Amino acid sequence: MKRSKIGLFTVVSLLLMVLILVFAGGSKETKKEAEKTVPVTKEKKVEPVKVEKLKKEIRTRGPQGQIPVWYTEIQLTEEDKAKIASKHYKVAYDQATPNKFNDTIGRAIEYRCKELGMEYVGKTMNNLDPAKQVENIENLLALHPDIIVALSVDPVTSREIFKKAADQGVVLVFASNKPSDFEWNKDYKGGLIIFDFYDFGTMLADALNKALNGKGKIGYLYHEANFFITNQRDQGFKEAVEAYPGLEIVAEVPWSGVPDDAETAVSAMIMQHPEINGIYIPWSQGAMPAVTALRTAGRTDVKVVTHDIDEDVALEMIKGNTIIALTQCKAWQYGLTAVDLGCYALLGKKIPAEAILIPGLSATRENIEEVWKEVYNEELPDQLKKALQK
Template identity: 25%
Template sequence: MRSRAYALAAAALLTPLTGCDRGGDTDLGLALSTMNNPFFVGIKEGARAEARARGLKINITDAQNDPVQQVNQMETFTSQNVKAAVINPVDSDAAVPAVGVANRAKVPVISIDRGVNGGTVGSTIASDNVEGGRQAAKALAGALGGRGKVAFLEGRPGTSAARERAKGFESGIRTYPGIEVVARQPADFDHTKGMDVMANMLQAHRDITGVFAANDEMALGAAKTLGHRNVKIVAFDGTPDGVRAVRDGTLTATVAQQPRLLGKRAVEWAVRAAHGERLPDRVKVPVVLVTRGNAADFE
C-alpha cells in the first residue's frame, strides 16, 4: 500500500496543469531578483530544465534588484494566466506588494532562496542558511586555529538569506572566545561592493586575519582588495567561480548551495501548489562545505 501511495504521489507531480487551466499559454512564472550572479543563473537553469522535463512553459524574468520591477513582473504573470508563480524576492519586505498581485488573482505563490514578510506564500524553498552560517564559522575558526580578528561582509539588508546566514555565523563564532569580530558591514551580495567594503574595513583594522563573506561574489571582491595578505576567507554559495577560488587557494572554503536543485524544487512545489496541495511552510535544501580537499567534486 505504501509503494502504491508513493507511485500515485509521483504521478500527480507529473500530471499536466490542465486541471487548473486558466486559459493562458504560460504555465509558470519565475521572478528572479537578478541574473547578474552565477547563483541565480543556476536557479534559472534548474527551473527551466525541470519545467521542460514536465512539458511546462515557464516565463523567467530578471528584476535587476528592483522590487518595483517584481510587482510589474507578477502583473505580467497574472495577465498570462499562469497556474503558479515563484518569486525570489529582491527584498523580503518590498516583495509583499508583488505577492499581493498574485494573491488577488488567486495565483498560488512559492518563494525561493528568500522568504517574503507578508502576503500568502504557499512555501519557501531555501538552502539551510542558518546551518550554512554555522559551518562557515567553524571552517573559519579552524583555519585560524581558534584565534584572530575577523571581518564579516553581510549580504543585502532586508533579505531573509542575509539574516539567516548572519544568525548562523554569529551563533557559531561565539563558541570560539579567541576570535573577535572587529568589523561588519553589508556589501549587498555584490562583487564590486565587496571590494569597496573590504577596503574600508582595512583602513580601520589593518590586523584582520579572517573574513566571512555571505556570498562568493563579495568574497571574491574582498580577495582582490586583500591581495597577497595572509587572510583566511570563507564564503557562501559554491558558485563555479567560488569553487575554483577554493581550489586555487584564493578562498579557504565556501558553503555550497545547490542552485539547480533549488530551481528544480521550486517548479516541483509550484506544481503541487497549482494542484491545490497543502504545502509545508519551508522546504530546506542541504548545504555542503567545500574545501580545497573536495573542491574537485563540485566543479
C-alpha cells in the same frame, strides 16, 4: 561598536543592493532583461542528499520568523506525478538577477516541468527592479500559469500584484522573500523556499578551525544592515566560533555591503590587530577586496572564509592560499523543490510548513569539483579544472 553611515543610500536601496550581491553571488554575467522559455536541454538527474544528513536542529528562520522543514518533506508519489501530468499545468518563473545560482534554479524548474508533463510557459528577468517585477508578473499572468516562482523584490510594492495573481488562483512559490502581510493559506497558496542560512555560518567556522589547526585569532566582518539572510549567516559563524576553545574573535567590524569598503575594513583590522590569522567575510563580493588588502599588507598567512560560490572566488581559492572555504545553497535542488512545492498546492496535499529548507555545501580546493556538480548540476568550468591541475 559604532556603526558606519551608509552615505546616500536609503534603507530600501541598501537592501536592494544586498539582494543583488547575495543572489548574484559575484557573477559578472549579463543577459537581456526578459526572455521566453528556451528549449529544454538534457540534464543529469541528481540524487537528493541522504535524509540522515538532515536530521539535526534547524536554527535558520524565514523572513517573518517561519520555522522551516527540510525539502525532503516534499515528495511527490507516482500517483501524484500521474495526476499532474494529466492536467497539463503551466509554470512561470520571474528571475531576480542573471547569475549562476538563479540561472541554475531556472534550468531545474524547466527540467522538472518536463519530467512532470508540465508546460514551462515563460521566464522573465526583473534585475531586482520592483517596477519591472510588477510588469513581469502582469505579463506572466497573461500566459495563464498555474504556478509562479519568484522572489518578492520589494515586499511592500509587490504585494498588490502577487495578491492579484493569488486571487486568480495562481499558486505562488516565493524564493526566500515574500510580500509583507501576506498570510500563508489565507492570502496565497504555495509556500516559501529558503536555504540554511545559519548553518552556512557554522560550516565556515568549522573550515576555519581546521585550516588554523584549532588555534586562531579571528577578524569578524559582519553585515551591518537588518537583513534576515546575511544576519543569520553571520550569527551562525560567530556562535560557532565561540564554541571552539582555540578560536577567539578579536575584532568585530560592521560592513556596509559595498565591496570596496571590505578592503578598507580589513586593512584597518589587521593593522589594529596584527595577531589576526583568520577572517570571515559575509559574502564573496567582499572577499576579493579583502584578499587585495591582505596581499598589500604582505599578510599571506591570513585565511579567509566567505559565502557564495562563483568562478572568480573559486579560482582564487584554487590558485591562492588565502580563501580556504566557500558555501553555497544547492541551487539545482532549490529549483526542483520549487516545482514540487507548487504541485503540492495544486493537488491540495498538506504542506507541513510554509518555509521549505534547502541545504548548502561547503567547498574547499579539495572538493570544489564535487560541490560544483551538486550545487549547479554541471561540470566544473574548464578554467577551474585547469587551475586544479597546476
